Amino acid sequence: MRQEERTKRAMLALADGRVFSGYAFGATGEAVGELVFNTAMTGYQEVLTDPSYCGQLVCMTYPEIGNVGVNEEDAESARIYVEGLIVKECWRMPSNWRARMSLDEYLKRNDVPGIEGIDTRALVLHIRKHGAQQGVLSSVDLDPQSLVAKARAAPSMVGCDLVSRVACRSAYDWEVGEWELGGGFKRPGPQEMRDRPRVVAVDYGIKRNILRCLTAVGFRVTVAPAGATAQEILAHRPDAIFLSNGPGDPAALPYARDTIAALLGKRPLFGICLGHQIIALALGGKTYKLDFGHHGTNHPVVDLKTGRVEITSQNHGFAADAGSLSGLAELSHVNLNDLTVEGLRGLGAPFFSVQYHPEASPGPHDANYLFRRFYRLTELFPRYGAQALEHLEAEQAAS
């Protein structure tokens, strides 16, 4: 029984001196990172494998984690990117027909430590009141003072290029579509692939489900590394360019900003999360760090054109500054909880971007239509060029 396994102590220390004592699971060791909490009740495997969490310790607010184990299909990348996992209770025996491994084992294999048995709600309240900060999770050093000192010494995320740690090194093609219950992932045949428009997806830490969604709506996808120049990207002869999610501070990525600035207007562009922030920077806008970010699957976002509300999946610690963008782009989506910028569209340029995650995984599929919109934009671009977005919107309004 698992109670007996709760024998090894672990400790979590925050830079401001708060310490939580609990039990270790996953790998034995120590992890340093920015402490964030995620409020999704499902999808811990997707969270763990989302490269955007690089450099972060994640606390799941839902207390029972590990119930359904892990499987091959639900990974958003090849490995765990979360530095350390914090939960109320970790289940070592999964129960789900797709489960292939326990969460505990998964963390061990990925050399990621976890802590359980702490008052996670107290931790969340602390972060909410005092903001995100650096923390250390350890099952090897159980001296609070030493851990707090390590947390204080850890560098802040601001100004730190984490993308270079997670992005691919060279370009590759992606050929897998969406997941289906009982059928696994759909794979379009080579014949079908050949005739499709090509999108180059710039990888700042891309989640697989974005690639699957792009494939599912009809794109032929080539993934390019984050450091690719505009010329390198255009050399793939793309019909459209997609900018992915990724970890950390967008302002620490001047190379990405410059690349995108050079591409704006040349091809239809769609950005998600970090990709959206990079577009904002490329336009000449600013980004800033939120107190404790948005990490969850229940954030209401309103589409300012239609008035419709989407329940969205979110994972970001930085945001685009609305004021800095006036005249540069049009605000298309707003977060109803705190009125932060959730989406932009081009003014006379064929691009749009969202701060949230229309690819979900984890989270609701409400915003999945954006991929179809991007595909249509790509279809309209050769004919309408800079006016393609306006035509697209006119088309949608008419239907």
Add this chain to the structure above:
Amino acid sequence: MIGSGPITIGQACEFDYSGTQALKALKEEGLRVILLNSNPATIMTDPEFADRTYVEPLTAEVAAEIIARERPDALLPTLGGQTALNLAIELAENGTLERFDVELIGASLAAIKKAEDRDLFRRAMLKIGLDLPASAIARSVAEAERALESLGLPVIIRPSRTLGGTGGALAQDYGEFRGKLEWGLASSPSHEVLIEESIAGWKEFELEVMRDRADNVVVICSIENLDPMGVHTGDSITVAPAQTLTDKEYQLMRDAAQRIIREIGVDTGGSNIQFAIHPETGRMVVIEMNPRVSRSSALASKATGFPIAKIAARLAVGYRLDELSNDITRKTPACFEPTIDYVVTKLPRFAFEKFRGAADELGPQMKSVGEAMAIGRTFKESLQKALRSLEVDSFGFESACDKGLGAPARAALIERLKTPNSRRLYYVADALRMGISVEEVCAWTRIDAWFARAIAQILAAERALKADGPLGQDRLRELKAMGFSDRRIGDLTGAGEAAVAARRRELKIAPVFKTVDTCAAEFEAFTPYFYSTYEGEDESRPSSKRKIMILGGGPNRIGQGIEFDYCCVHASMTLREAGFETIMVNCNPETVSTDYDVSDRLYFEPLTFEDVSAIVDTERPEGVIVQFGGQTPLKLAAPLARAGVRILGTSPDAIDRAEDRERFNALVRALKLKQPRGTLARTPQEALAGAARIGYPVLIRPSYVLGGRAMEVLWEESGLKAYVAQALMASETRPLLVDRYLEGAIEVDVDAIADDERVVIGGMMEHVEPAGIHSGDSACVLPPRALDGALIAELARCTRMLARELGVVGLINVQYAIFHGEVYVLEVNPRASRTVPFVSKAIGVPLAKLAAQVMIGRKLADLGFAVERIPRHVSVKESVFPFSRFPGVDPLLGPEMKSTGEVMGIDESFASAYARAQTAALTPLPRAGTVFVSVRDADKPRLESLVRGLRAMGFRLGATDGTARFIRGLGIDCDAVRKVAQGSPHVVDLIRRGEVAMVVNTPEALGAADSASIRRTALELRVPYFTTIAGAQAAVEAIAELKRARFAVRALQDYHRACSQL
């Protein structure tokens, strides 16, 4: 707005909760609201909640009358359960809504029909590409047989358009198929059943979904049933949120739910959608959708803090979700999906012990009468808290096998795992204790291994506890965090509850209170809605205001239901108005009292001494009110008082004097009042000797029970012998009460209120049925109709004396029998009684509110209630029974309470008020036809006026040999009808063929098969039947009234205005 009518199985006080929320929301919008609901025990029918309140039968005729009179712009039917929805369909289809230009809001007729009509629903699901169990619709036996050929057995038979799954049943073989088919066809108002591929054993889930007119759709809560498919969701142990789905699987379900609510076309409001998932393949099928607020949405509201009904009402009048704010966070909108950081477990509460002959087996037909919900930071904690919340004398996973867990028990145990029953969770624990593996237990029960493992972990902790020595800090803290009660730990260690509590105090291990905030602490919460857990940080931040704590009634059960919640809510409302901070403690998710809006602070906690004490320690209230929540808080009065807690109102000692039979007898003797001769018996010998001394018939029951549990009238010694053989085992520590049964006496209930200056009668209710029928089951009339002034004065005098002697401060209820012109005291309850809401509505005075004020020292004279108020109109209360849920049970009334709910009829005369009450009680009286009469000899002398009355109104009479001879002997025509034993066509055939309009059948000796099958058949075919002459006599008067004039409706506010002018 239409309410849901009387509390029945499948439709309980959750609709008072949702209706009350909706009324408040609509009133805040400045709308004029007209309410129709026949249930007087609801908060929603309090005259201040709607502009016009009609406590009238929920029939299309009555609704049309009200619509014609009030001319509403819109009808909102989605907050009153299936009853309201069905009534709305009728009003739409018969043209009433069109005639008076009334718009149906919340859900359109088309949407309701698409969701409710199984064939239309099925087609809609297929259209949007969703999977369903294979099935076929049948409107006849022949159609059903054809369907069976392709489906194969087993199948589930579900009648269309019923509530709570009435008539739904699993058929394993052909014999069962035929039997259940006929029953299913008979149960369906549209004489239609769905025959369905059995998906018993699949995982079951529910989503609570809301949609607004701008097509925004959100999921408020996911719920996973621990009991797999095959057990009605109302009878299932349910857990929120879903525990065993990955995000991919959950999102598929969410997508499906969105498509469903859009395709069905529920424009605004909430819907409940049920899904089943195959545990090995993940195949997902849609089970059903309720296009309205439901029991599950009440649970979801309490589980998440998101007030579904209130929001649904606002959406119905045109708001969008994003225009409404989340009450709890204030700053964020209601257009979001709550996320929770705890686990919620709901356990159903059953009443099988009340229905002799009913098998304790669960299936697609709902049988539970109530539920308890518990919140914990882990499933294990919430499950163990839920066990003790249920108040079935369980404080953890006690063994359910009294004969031990040896090898012989194994086969029996496995049988109990295979067939779902009310105690299955305990059998699961016993099986694991016996060494049966989790995998095997799951194979027998089809319960998901995740849940079974949690139970196994609890048991492992129990084992370790037994093996370990004294409890250290870490060990005890860990056990508490797993949800163990002090009592359970004390039982396991042998140290006892008090020692464990003391050890905890010594080690400073106390619970902390966390907030239910809809958002897992992401935003600041402004609503003090708490649950306890054993963790680091406490969020309760008690105020330093003057405060009073009110203990609620816990899960509904027969004998303790909505009436007590009503009183608790009134106490809270009035004390808040008086400037106190009120703290509500309760664990029943269906109730108004557990709405976080009702009290200043809400603790969703089990009502045990341990749990309540912890809240008292944190909040330090000035006093605690125990007299409003029924027996549950009353039982806590003495231990709380011993622990130094101030009990407001009547003292715990006075409560004990009334409850303890020996002390009570002494009290009655001292006051020189009469009571039926009686004795206490601690052994079978004492009982038999006592009965012989007193003389038969005797009324026998265990002491300290509510709702007359195990109470019986016994006519001779053999019956008593059989009774004591079972009963004494059940309650060794409590003696049996043996009293003379006053045959044919008139029973009277008196509710009164007392301060330290005076005792004022609230209402006197004369029972229609004679003494011997439990007061909660008897119809009653206020003011009394057969008592003369002298008797009434005597009843008032006795009540005053009793209240004074007991030092009652607050409410008191006394039950009397009038026998040969003399007043006998049967029972005194120095607390709020079941009849308080009815009396309050009848006289237009909120008795529970006044009582709460008296308890904080106000005087009745200052409160404007110094003298009794006797209305000119007549109010009749009638009870509603759940017999149709328990196949094979004789629907006979007796001293043990069996009703689940009540209705009220008000009018100028008894006959008319009684007719209304009967109509409201869902058995409308006939105006013509044949009345079948069969009465026992003892009742024959009183038969004459009854049958003459029936003949005079043109009814034909039918009777079996003896009764027929007797009637003809009176010179009255009567058809001879054959007994069942005499072969077809016999009386039951006639009832089945619809040739009997009403049945009067008083029982011979209990268990006479013929008589039972007559009553049972009448019940199933909804033929009104009366099992007492008095009830039938009242019905005859009512029928005369029905034939004379049709109902004219009158609002409660008008009655009360007339009352206040007295």
